[in-house]
Amino acid sequence: MLNGRDQRIDFFRGLALIFIFWDHIPHNPLAELTVRNFGFSDAAEIFVFLAGYAAVLAYGKIARRDGYLIASVKILRxxxxxxxxxxxxxxxxxxxxxxxxxxxxxxxLVQEMGLQYFLSNPQQALTDELLLRFKPNLMDPLPLYILLLLGLPLVLPMLLRKARYVVMASFVVYCLAPSWNLAAQEGGVWFFNPMAWQLLFVLGGAAAMYGQQQKITPPRPLSKQPVFIAALLYLLITGLVALSWRWPQVHDAWMPLWLGEYLYPISKTNLSPVRLLHFLALAYVVAKCVPHSEWLNTWCARQSCRMGRYSLEVFCLGVILAPLADMLNALGGDSLVIKLFSALTGVGIMAALAMWLDWNKRLGKAL
Structure with missing residues (x-):
């Protein structure tokens, strides 16, 4: 803990930012190490869930101290x-x-980034930008987060009192999500359907409330916890399925036709139930297996924690660095050294920004 703050939350937010950056660089070899390669969910689920966790934790504290009106004003600001x-x-x-x-x-690169719409229809693209309907590649998470924050004042009072009712209502909205999305440019829809992804945000907030109210009890051995065993088995099975995608012939040979018809396509836009379940299993297993301990004080963990504390600034920098890294890779041809250099240098710059922001914040307090 750091001033009552769970450093594991900051660590995994920072790790998610690194994964998002690497996943946004085409043909990046380090992207093979990110969570999307070992299951049905990816870093986007981590980011949204922890955003909900951090938001409810922060604004819930303000609501209890200063009232809901002040908390709502700060959320809207x-x-x-x-x-x-x-x-x-x-x-x-x-x-x-x-x-x-x-x-x-x-x-x-203009076509690949989805910016051709701006060139062909700049006036409408500018209007759509103001209405959050023009979202080129890399820009989808921020409008989603804006919309989720705008809805937080409506559910924060109940989240602080009876979180389970908010989760139930959120789940009903999630079930309706496949037939309910927002409009995007050129007659499209939002890549991250807010009606589906709000469930992860709410679950993150509910987890924050549960963590504060949880009573300290002697831990049971993990081998005697059925939910943990079931979650671990699900992660192993989905991990094998995800790995089999690399070899389509192997995948087609052992995947039953009926199961494939039920499983695919695994929608990211509507947060397919198997994606949601995979993330929840992953979060549960990690929460049980990753303790509060000295490992968070190691140098690498501290850098990730710092990036997680300044997630907005670091995310925005990652969005800017990704196309620059892609350009460098394209100019370098198929050089593995260049690809590794661009991916690692980008993370180093993101960590340097977080370090500077942390230093600037401490300097402001000192003055």
Whole structure:
């Protein structure tokens, strides 16, 4: 713990930011190490769940101390800041992609990033940007987070009192999500359907409340906990399925036809139940197996924790760095050294930003 703050939350938020950055770089060898390769969910689920956890923990404390009105005002002010950041970040991203595209002759980065819509219809694209409907690649998580924050004041009072009722209502909305999404550019829909992904945000908030209310009891051996065993088995089975995707012939040979028809496609947009269950199993197993201990004081863990504490700033920097790393990789051809250099250097820059922000915050308090 750090001033009552669970450092594991910051650590995994930082790790999710690294995974998101690596996953956003095409043909990045380090992306083979991210969580998406070993199951049905990926770093997006981690990010949204922990965002809900951190938001309810922070604004719940403000609500208890200063009242719901003050907490709601601060939530809405934070959502406004995120909205302004989204507009600015999109402008910067477009500038970087256009610059990178002028230096890469083998690929059309503008098309790959989903920016062709802006070139063909700039006036409508600007309007859609203000309405959060224009979301090129890499930009989907931020509008989702803005919308989830805007809805938090409506459920925060009940989350602090009877979280299970909020979770039940959220689950009903999730079940309706496949037929209910928001409009995006060119007649499309949001890649992250807010009606589905709100469930993870709410579950994160409910977990924060449960963690505060949980009574300290002697732990039972993990081998005698049926839920833990079931979650672990599910992770092992889905991990094997995900690994089999690398060898389609092997996958088709042992996957029963009826099961494949039920399982696929595994929708990320609507947060398919098997994705949701995989993340919940992963979160449960990690919570049981990863203790509060000295490992969080190691150098690498401290860097990840610091990145997690400044997740917004680090995420935005990662969005900017990803196309630059892609450009560097494209200019370097198939060089493995260049690909590793761009991926690791990007993480180093993100960690340096978090370090600077932490130092600047401590300096402000000292003054």
């Amino acid at each position: 934070r959502a406004w800041v995120l909205y302004v950041v989204h507009i600015f970040l999109l402008a910067v991203l477009m500038g970087i992609v256009f610059f990178a595209n002028s230096h890469v002759e083998t690929r059309d």
